[in-house]
């Protein structure tokens with residue numbers, strides 16, 4: 253039997269759908285990616301703990317995932333963000349785009365890194381289409397040979413860009429978050 257880690261147990265006790273909620277809390281405490289009253293697009297939202305965090309921040313989030321996601325008082329869309337049809341499903345502009353998207357891991361690190369890079373690049377491309385000027389982007393990516401390329405693309409379009417590795421990430425994990433504030437349009 254797989255032993256549950258402390259963050260998973262804590263999330264369950266506190267009524268959150270996943271341990272990843274603590275990563276968003278930590279990032280938002282430090283960088284204020286999401287503010288009260290913001291309109292937020294959450295890419296790869298299932299099972300919904302980041303959407304729950306948005307409710308806490310008093311932000312109005314729309315979530316998209318391949319899987320059906322149900323969170324009270326929150327709009328969710330079941331769709332593949334890699335397909336262009338998603339632009340028919342989302343309306344208006346957003347103050348923040350957040351992406352915790354991750355591929356189904358195959359066990360082959362080179363393949364997984366590539367897929368993760370594709371998802372993060374897509375999140376960046378979507379943010380360019382839907383962010384308001386001065387809006388913020390938060391995107392997960394696996395640390396790999398592809399990370400610098402995406403980081404450099406993001407740096408050109410945002411005023412402030414930092415890498416963040418939250419405490420709540422499993423120690424062995426290669427995941428990192430790119431925090432990008434102040435979209436230049």
Ligand SMILES: C[S@@+](CC[C@H](N)C(=O)[O-])C[C@H]1O[C@@H](n2cnc3c(N)ncnc32)[C@H](O)[C@@H]1O
Nearest residue numbers: 296298299300301302317318332333352353354
């Ligand atoms: C780590 S989980 C997200 C956890 C979520 N932030 C939470 O806190 O509840 C990653 C999600 O990315 C989604 N995902 C991966 N590829 C996707 C794609 N092409 N389109 C939409 N969602 C995708 C997966 O279905 C998965 O639910």
